[in-house]
Amino acid sequence: MRIVVLCSSVHSETACAMAVRVAELGYVPAGALALPTLDRGTLRRKLGQWGLRDVARYARAKLIPRHGDGQARVINHYLQPLLKHADGVFRSLREAAALYGFPVAVCKDQNAPDSIAHLKEWSPDLIIFTGGNILRKQLLDVPRLGVLNVHLGLLPEIRGMSSPEWSLLNHVPVGITVHYMDAGIDTGPVLQRCEFPEAARCESLSDLRNRLVAFGVEKVGEVVAGLDHGTISATQQSDLDKDNQFFVMHEWLQARAAERLTKSRLATLAGTVNG
């Protein structure tokens, strides 16, 4: 099974963990295609999105190499078991690529003709998407099987953005869905849909998100192996005519979602104590 990883930056922890996860299962990626870490467009977008102070932090984190044993520098510590290696922690996809022996290319636009040509050279069976541009049909058609995405919500109930938060507020179980991407937003055929049993133990929304990302990386490994052995097949989503798309959540609603999480955590703790 020839696998290619698409990511938003060579510093993406999720991409790095994903590449390591599949490599450890014996599917060393044929290559990885990343967007530049700091280009003018990204900086301008993030400046509008986060403000000057957070962009300065982001730039510093990207530009200044991490020192020491690296362990304290892992942002999502649930990925640490995958990012850890004999000499410390992978600081970028390039370091993982050097260890496992796969090439990493950087492009300005993943849909650009030269990027597509690059991908075709790797002739992938499967592309794993961990971030980057909105993918166009030309790219989606490159891999033999399809482009895989981990959506942080259960499909088809919750499509789009802020999925864990919307799940909390809409009484939909928290979970992830591994699916093929198509031209729609989270409308592609589903490979695996998993509820996340640890949600009620999460301390905060960011903790929940971090755990879900790690859970998703874990599940992608199972899906890749399942596809290779022919034990998993994709199922078309139901409710495609229903508009289940959700959008970025306003902070006031996020606070309500966080309250719900806290209440569930307290209930779980109380149950543990009483039990």
Added chain:
Amino acid sequence: MTGSGAASRDNGGDNGMKGQIARALTEATGLLRGPQRVVPLIRKLVSDKLRIAFEQRHLYSYTTTRRASGDALNLLLRWILDAQRPDGGIAAYYSLLTGYSESYPEVTGYIVPTLFDIARAAGDDGAAVAAKRATRWLLSLQMPTGAFPGGLHGGEAQPSVFNTGQILQGLVRAHRETNRPEILQAAVAAGNWLVNRQQADGSWAGPGAYQDVAHTYYSMVAWALAELSERTADHHDHGVGYGRAAERNLDWVLSHVRPSGWIDGINLRGHPNYLHFIAYALQGVLECAILRRRSDAIQVVAKSAWVLLRKFETNKWLLGAYEPDFKGGRRFTCLTGNAQMSCVWLRLFEVTDDLRYLNAALKMNEMLKQLIPARGRRGIAGGVSGSYPVWGRYQPLRYISWGCKFFADALLLEQRLTRSFAASAPEALPCAS
């Protein structure tokens, strides 16, 4: 008619043309008569120019609160109170060229409920006093037929269906607050006139209708009649059938809805389909449908409002005017229309429990809050400009009273609904099944 050049456009033919020329001259020479307005004008033009040059709208625009809704509401109230003229009427606008306009009966009418709502929510007696003064002034304008005049105060008084409907909103609310019989009497006379003027198909056309033709955004009039029906049912049955008249208009408007959610029949000759009028049509149908318990009409509004919600969430703004089927339009923002859409989404959240409407409204309100000037001279601070940027096609270079009214309505609704949502206890997670 709010948003369509106020008074003079209700007068057709040569008079209308002469009026337009006179208005253009007045606007053009406004700065000569009020040179103190030059600096605020330049400041506003430069700030909007800089803002549109550098502001990047993105996925996370408007997801965080930068100004408290209560503070914004106070600014809006101050603007409205400042715009109340000595006669008790509310000015239509503050122009960066000519200053305050004359009192505007239509907006004075439908700003009354907003003032009473603010008084109740914020415990502000000043708002209630202003609402009562405005009501007294409105009563003095009523024609013997029961109709109210169109246009700005002081112009040629012609009965206007739309303005009568909008003023009826205020009278019904003022009666609810004060229980004064002369207010109910005026409301009933206005309602009777509207019912008598209604066409067999449920529309209002001919004399009294803008440009003499029927408009689907007159659903706002149907809403006022539905309100009157509710109010008079508390007292006695007049036998006029305000509720039936409201539903006749509702059915007529629904017959103009396309599968795309677009409502035909805005019918403003010589003008684009401003978001303000699209939102009027939706708001009128929705509120009338809620009062008359017409779920079919609520579903129709939900469909149209969803189309606009997706556009707002995807593009981070709504166009100032749309082509039929919401295909493209004018690239400026009609702030009043945005505030009205926020009201529509909030009410849809209330009736459907779909949190995506609340989410969009919260973001829309954030956007609007960021565009209200906190400082500046009277007429500017706390004002809602017709367009953003201020030179956009809809009410250019003006801060308009109905913009403040609709945004205040949106913030009041936001406060009420977020409080009740927050008060409902969160349940345990349904995960780990």
